[in-house]
Amino acid sequence: MSATSDQAPAVEPNVVELTADELIATEVRDREAKRAREERLLEVRGLSTHFFTPDGVVRAVDDVSFELGYGETLGLVGESGCGKTVTALSVTRLVPDPPGKIVSGQVLFEGTDLLKVSSDAMRRLRGKDIGFIFQDPVTSLNPTLTIGYQIAEPIRQHLGFSQRAARDRVVELLSKVGIPRPKDRLSDYPHQFSGGMRQRVMIAIALSCDPKLLLADEPTTALDVTIQAQILELIQRLSDEFKTAVLLITHDLGIAAGMCDRINVMYAGRIVEAGPVDMMFERPRMPYSWGLLDSLPRLDDVRGANLRTIEGLPPLLINVPDACRFNPRCDYARDICREKEPELTAREDDHLARCWATQPEGWIA
Amino acid sequence: MAADARTLSGADKVVARRSAGVWRDAFGRLRKNRLAMVGLVIVIALFALAVIGPTLAPWQYQVQDQDAIIENGFRPVKPFSDIAVQSGHFLGTDELGRDLFSRLLDGAQISMSVAIVVQLVVLTIGVPMGAFAGWFGGRIDNLLMRITDITYAFPDLLLIILLSIAFRETVFGRAFSGLLLVFVAIGLTSWVTVARLVRGQLLSLKEMEFVEAARAIGVRDRSIVTKHLLPNSVGPVIVAITLGVPGAILAEATLAYIGIGVQAPRASWGSLINEGVRWIRSDTHLVLFPAIAIATALLAFTFLGDGLRDALDPKLKGKQ
Numbered sequence: 001m002s003a004t005s006d007q008a009p010a011v012e013p014n015v016v017e018l019t020a021d022e023l024i025a026t027e028v029r030d031r032e033a034k035r036a037r038e039e040r041l042l043e044v045r046g047l048s049t050h051f052f053t054p055d056g057v058v059r060a061v062d063d064v065s066f067e068l069g070y071g072e073t074l075g076l077v078g079e080s081g082c083g084k085t086v087t088a089l090s091v092t093r094l095v096p097d098p099p100g101k102i103v104s105g106q107v108l109f110e111g112t113d114l115l116k117v118s119s120d121a122m123r124r125l126r127g128k129d130i131g132f133i134f135q136d137p138v139t140s141l142n143p144t145l146t147i148g149y150q151i152a153e154p155i156r157q158h159l160g161f162s163q164r165a166a167r168d169r170v171v172e173l174l175s176k177v178g179i180p181r182p183k184d185r186l187s188d189y190p191h192q193f194s195g196g197m198r199q200r201v202m203i204a205i206a207l208s209c210d211p212k213l214l215l216a217d218e219p220t221t222a223l224d225v226t227i228q229a230q231i232l233e234l235i236q237r238l239s240d241e242f243k244t245a246v247l248l249i250t251h252d253l254g255i256a257a258g259m260c261d262r263i264n265v266m267y268a269g270r271i272v273e274a275g276p277v278d279m280m281f282e283r284p285r286m287p288y289s290w291g292l293l294d295s296l297p298r299l300d301d302v303r304g305a306n307l308r309t310i311e312g313l314p315p316l317l318i319n320v321p322d323a324c325r326f327n328p329r330c331d332y333a334r335d336i337c338r339e340k341e342p343e344l345t346a347r348e349d350d351h352l353a354r355c356w357a358t359q360p361e362g363w364i365a
Numbered sequence: 366m367a368a369d370a371r372t373l374s375g376a377d378k379v380v381a382r383r384s385a386g387v388w389r390d391a392f393g394r395l396r397k398n399r400l401a402m403v404g405l406v407i408v409i410a411l412f413a414l415a416v417i418g419p420t421l422a423p424w425q426y427q428v429q430d431q432d433a434i435i436e437n438g439f440r441p442v443k444p445f446s447d448i449a450v451q452s453g454h455f456l457g458t459d460e461l462g463r464d465l466f467s468r469l470l471d472g473a474q475i476s477m478s479v480a481i482v483v484q485l486v487v488l489t490i491g492v493p494m495g496a497f498a499g500w501f502g503g504r505i506d507n508l509l510m511r512i513t514d515i516t517y518a519f520p521d522l523l524l525i526i527l528l529s530i531a532f533r534e535t536v537f538g539r540a541f542s543g544l545l546l547v548f549v550a551i552g553l554t555s556w557v558t559v560a561r562l563v564r565g566q567l568l569s570l571k572e573m574e575f576v577e578a579a580r581a582i583g584v585r586d587r588s589i590v591t592k593h594l595l596p597n598s599v600g601p602v603i604v605a606i607t608l609g610v611p612g613a614i615l616a617e618a619t620l621a622y623i624g625i626g627v628q629a630p631r632a633s634w635g636s637l638i639n640e641g642v643r644w645i646r647s648d649t650h651l652v653l654f655p656a657i658a659i660a661t662a663l664l665a666f667t668f669l670g671d672g673l674r675d676a677l678d679p680k681l682k683g684k685q
Contacts, residue, residue: 094580127582134581139574144596154582205582 041245042068042213047105049090052098056318060086062269073239073246075260077253081314083269084249088215092130093122127154131206135218137198141190147201148186154208173204177234196227207238214239214246220255232259253292257281265289268314268325271344275351285353287330324356332357332364394676401672407665415477418470423453426463426471427630430454434462441648457650459640465651468632469658475633476614476662479548483613484606486552487559495563500571500590517557525550529625547626551616555609562605566598600677608670611663618659634659
């Protein structure tokens with residue numbers, strides 16, 4: 001392709017004559033560019049969301065960029081308070097304002113910047129093209145409305161169905177998410193469901209309008225392990241069936257490994273490592289990711305040995321110094337880590353990391 | 366095959382057992398509260414009397430039984446006296462020979478319409494005020510709450526008296542023998558509690574996660590308030606409304622006692638006391654029976670309100 005552009009100036013400037021090969025090359029290039037544009041469902045560029053608190057500006061999400069293709073599952077991994085949820089909320093513009101505010105960046109959803117559309121247009125996208133599964137199914141369902149009403153709500157809202165017409169669809173959704181005797185349960189209230197069942201209901205709500213993008217914010221944190229597996233399998237099965245792209249937020253690396261195509265590791269409001277799931281687990285290129293992986297219990301652990309942790313806490317995100325944000329907790333930190341924040345740079349292929357030590361000229365090979 | 370049929374019918378029974386939830390639970394708790402149940406029965410009885418009372422009454426409330434009065438020497442007929450039993454006025458009559466029992470029944474109608482109309486006025490003003498203030502917060506909240514404060518600070522009785530006198534000669538003032546005006550005036554002074562209650566409810570409810578979840582599926586703000594938030598504050602509002610009824614009945618009685626409101630020959634319990642107070646030394650029953658009626662109604666509504674508060678309190682769920 002570079003050959004084409006090199007040859008172009010050689011042709012006489014005002015008469016553009018292209019050979020057949022060149023024509024085909026341009027054609028192919030255009031088509032590829034177009035496909036690349038189309039295949040990218042969500043593109044977040046330089047997103048920063050700050051919270052303006054009495055103590056100062058909290059940079060909860062700081063210059064975060066990532067992409068998500070159609071039908072792809074992207075994991076957003078990190079410990080509590082590192083900005084995962086705020087990132088997802090920013091995508092749908094649900095950050096509580098005040099005190100929160102999206103201060104810069106772009107959220108391109110099928111090419112349109114969601115941060116620029118009217119709030120009414122945004123509202124029409126929510127629940128229709130972008131589904132959201134919340135962490136806690138117990139508090140996320142309205143206790144005074146029936147399950148049937150709550151699942152029908154987005155269908156009525158966005159597709160203009162009447163309550164009666166939406167009923168069949170609701171029954172279908174309920175049976176799809178594995179709730180037995182769905183017809184009998186339409187008029188039940190949330191408290192008549194168990195936690196796992198409620199999360200299934202939440203998933204049914206999120207998927208009710210066949211969204212293109214599903215934001216799953218720790219969908220299984222509030223559930224016990226056996227139910228977790230069922231719910232995750234359900235999300236995966238339904239996302240395959242509906243060709244839904246999933247942004248899966250989790251602090252559980254096991255879940256991320258099983259579900260995701262790509263993984264972004266977040267730390268202190270920034271993405272510190274990003275790459276395809278295999279590479280992330282085989283060759284993580286950031287000490288924080290090592291720490292996360294290392295703190296998983298292993299089958300070959302010595303009996304009675306303590307579980308490993310990452311010492312310390314994530315930094316307060318007020319007045320963050322220009323330094324690697326992980327350096328106080330990092331075993332490999334050197335002076336440069338305390339003086340300047342590293343950029344998110346490529347390691348091999350599309351594997352990115354934000355670390356001085358693992359850069360090509362760094363001290364960790 | 367037979368086993369299959371059995372399990373199926375068993376499953377049906379499970380389905381049939383399941384109920385509509387929240388309200389039934391609350392009613393279950395209410396039923397265990399004996400005092401509240403007594404209150405509920407009396408309240409239902411009072412409403413029933415208000416509806417069917419006039420057909421039940423032995424006399425019409427304005428009819429004068431002159432024979433009985435003449436026989437009694439132009440004095441009120443005492444209850445359960447010989448003349449009373451002979452002429453059929455078991456609770457006696459007033460000095461004009463009007464049957465006290467019949468007038469009490471008519472008064473029940475007035476008191477129960479106070480209960481309903483005043484609380485309707487309270488709801489139509491208080492709930493939107495509170496909802497707007499709580500949902501929008503900030504300046505709108507500030508403005509609406511200052512209006513609420515002013516209403517609260519203004520002397521109730523004075524406002525009601527002023528309104529009643531100012532509009533007495535208008536069509537509005539004469540509607541329902543002067544009662545509508547009184548009801549609305551009482552309502553205008555008592556919506557404050559409900560407005561504050563709804564505001565407080567919305568302030569805390571709007572931070573709940575299900576509101577965010579509703580936003581995330583693109584529900585309009587208006588629907589979030591009306592469909593998601595207000596139903597969640599129904600419990601406390603019902604309690605406030607029930608506990609507000611005694612106040613309204615009492616306010617009407619107070620007004621009737623000082624001669625504002627219901628116009629003769631109709632009489633509310635308050636105006637019966639007003640008329641009877643002249644005879645309080647010789648014929649106490651003219652004051653006593655209306656007073657008992659008022660006290661019973663107030664206590665019944667208060668017991669019911671307290672019971673409802675306990676029954677609808679989410680913190681008590683599953684206890685007792």
